[in-house]
Amino acid sequence: MDVADRLVFSRSRLRRGDCLYRAGERFSSLYAVRNGFFKSTAMLDNGRDQVTRFSMTGEVLGLDGIGPERHSCNTIAVEDSEVCAIPFAGLQALAQEIPSLQRHFFKMMSREIEREHGVMLQLGSMNAEERLAMFLLDLSQRFAARGYSRSEFNLRMTRADIGSYLGLKLETVSRTFSKFQEQGLIVVQQKWIRIRDSAALKRVMGRERN
Amino acid sequence: MDVADRLVFSRSRLRRGDCLYRAGERFSSLYAVRNGFFKSTAMLDNGRDQVTRFSMTGEVLGLDGIGPERHSCNTIAVEDSEVCAIPFAGLQALAQEIPSLQRHFFKMMSREIEREHGVMLQLGSMNAEERLAMFLLDLSQRFAARGYSRSEFNLRMTRADIGSYLGLKLETVSRTFSKFQEQGLIVVQQKWIRIRDSAALKRVMGRERN
DNA sequence: CGGTTTCTTGATTGGGATCAATAGGAGTGG
DNA sequence: CCACTCCTATTGATCCCAATCAAGAAACCG
Numbered sequence: 399m400d401v402a403d404r405l406v407f408s409r410s411r412l413r414r415g416d417c418l419y420r421a422g423e424r425f426s427s428l429y430a431v432r433n434g435f436f437k438s439t440a441m442l443d444n445g446r447d448q449v450t451r452f453s454m455t456g457e458v459l460g461l462d463g464i465g466p467e468r469h470s471c472n473t474i475a476v477e478d479s480e481v482c483a484i485p486f487a488g489l490q491a492l493a494q495e496i497p498s499l500q501r502h503f504f505k506m507m508s509r510e511i512e513r514e515h516g517v518m519l520q521l522g523s524m525n526a527e528e529r530l531a532m533f534l535l536d537l538s539q540r541f542a543a544r545g546y547s548r549s550e551f552n553l554r555m556t557r558a559d560i561g562s563y564l565g566l567k568l569e570t571v572s573r574t575f576s577k578f579q580e581q582g583l584i585v586v587q588q589k590w591i592r593i594r595d596s597a598a599l600k601r602v603m604g605r606e607r608n
Numbered sequence: 609m610d611v612a613d614r615l616v617f618s619r620s621r622l623r624r625g626d627c628l629y630r631a632g633e634r635f636s637s638l639y640a641v642r643n644g645f646f647k648s649t650a651m652l653d654n655g656r657d658q659v660t661r662f663s664m665t666g667e668v669l670g671l672d673g674i675g676p677e678r679h680s681c682n683t684i685a686v687e688d689s690e691v692c693a694i695p696f697a698g699l700q701a702l703a704q705e706i707p708s709l710q711r712h713f714f715k716m717m718s719r720e721i722e723r724e725h726g727v728m729l730q731l732g733s734m735n736a737e738e739r740l741a742m743f744l745l746d747l748s749q750r751f752a753a754r755g756y757s758r759s760e761f762n763l764r765m766t767r768a769d770i771g772s773y774l775g776l777k778l779e780t781v782s783r784t785f786s787k788f789q790e791q792g793l794i795v796v797q798q799k800w801i802r803i804r805d806s807a808a809l810k811r812v813m814g815r816e817r818n
Numbered sequence: 819c820g821g822t823t824t825c826t827t828g829a830t831t832g833g834g835a836t837c838a839a840t841a842g843g844a845g846t847g848g
Numbered sequence: 849c850c851a852c853t854c855c856t857a858t859t860g861a862t863c864c865c866a867a868t869c870a871a872g873a874a875a876c877c878g
Contacts, residue, residue, distance in 0.1 A: 442730055450729060462725070465718030490714070497704055504700070507717045508675030515672070518728035519660060520652055522775035526834065557857065565732035567835060572858055588843075588857070736866065767825065780866055782826055798825075798875070 412475040425463030434479020435554040449563040531603040622685040635673030644689020645764040659773040741813040
């Protein structure tokens with residue numbers, strides 16, 4: 399029996415600013431992003447909330463909810479978007495019967511651990527330029543993986559969102575973009591970015607620290 | 609058939625400084641810490657490596673290896689320790705047959721995502737005092753959960769390890785401990801710590817930021 | 819013991835936060 | 849289409865926390 403026959407995939411559209419799910423809500427589905435762009439924010443103990451990830455077409459949202467059975471972050475569309483909801487109960491039952499699906503799942507979750515881990519880890523020891531360089535290269539690579547241009551794209555999010563994600567203030571983000579532009583690494587105009595010298599960006603990112 | 613009948617749990621002892629597994633090695637087992645204390649370090653792209661977690665008795669090590677099928681960090685005993693190796697292949701096969709085990713597993717991994725996430729996230733927006741306060745309270749809580757004293761314990765790791773984990777330099781760790789001691793929040797003498805006012809530490813940790 | 823690692827404390831520096839002011843776009847309604 | 853407002857981005861000036869450099873002291877260990 400085919401997976402698609404057993405699971406009901408419901409699609410839904412969201413407009414810019416709409417919330418896909420909120421922290422604390424009961425977890426029931428994973429979401430595949432069909433198109434658009436999302437940001438997830440987590441409320442820290444102190445009340446401020448921080449952007450924890452950006453998600454684009456082809457990526458899966460909601461894995462964080464499986465353990466606690468509640469969503470642990472808010473996920474908001476930063477532009478008009480469309481998602482496909484995958485009921486987790488059904489997926490889990492199916493994994494019980496299909497070994498390869500279970501394996502796939504274990505792997506996907508483990509990779510998730512990895513990814514978050516990796517990004518956040520690196521940030522800790524990086525200065526502003528390194529963070530921004532990493533951010534741009536990460537976006538570039540993900541756009542490329544989805545068939546979009548690797549060197550030219552629109553940042554869908556604001557400077558404040560980028561800053562929150564990277565642990566910088568929006569002024570620093572802006573200043574650093576300007577600096578990169580002066581150095582000829584990128585061209586930036588508002589949300590539009592063109593990467594002119596990705597090798598140099600990699601060098602900025604990899605600058606050794608001690 | 610009982611789980612213990614199907615899985616071979618092999619125990620091994622490690623001495624201070626011994627390596628349980630290294631990044632890049634083929635992943636085959638998870639490890640339950642029976643006693644002792646471990647630190648995990650991950651090599652960043654730039655060559656420096658950073659402490660990513662400390663693990664104590666009763667905690668599970670190695671989840672990060674499931675996806676890539678290789679360990680992605682080095683794990684080293686910081687004192688004489690003993691672990692129990694759990695072959696992952698067997699565990700996976702068993703999860704295929706026992707729904708509750710599969711569920712338990714999904715949850716454990718998801719919680720792992722959460723935990724790392726939470727800690728690292730918070731760090732980004734915290735200053736040195738807040739980081740140290742959080743670190744002490746986290747350790748205190750974990751010791752308490754294992755039946756040890758909540759208010760008095762030995763830090764097994766060095767100041768440099770703590771600093772690496774928290775994204776601070778060892779001098780800052782030392783200075784901040786001293787400051788806490790002056791304020792009467794803790795008593796510190798080398799690796800020995802006594803928490804005198806955990807409420808105050810919580811207040812330090814929760815100090816609002818903007 | 820001497821040698822090594824670990825910890826503490828002081829002096830100075832620098833990168834990013836903060837405060838502040840202006841400019842640029844986007845959306846709305848007349 | 850323009851005028852108005854709001855949100856977002858840029859840039860400058862100043863300040864502060866933690867890094868860095870440096871020197872000792874304390875503990876650990878063969």
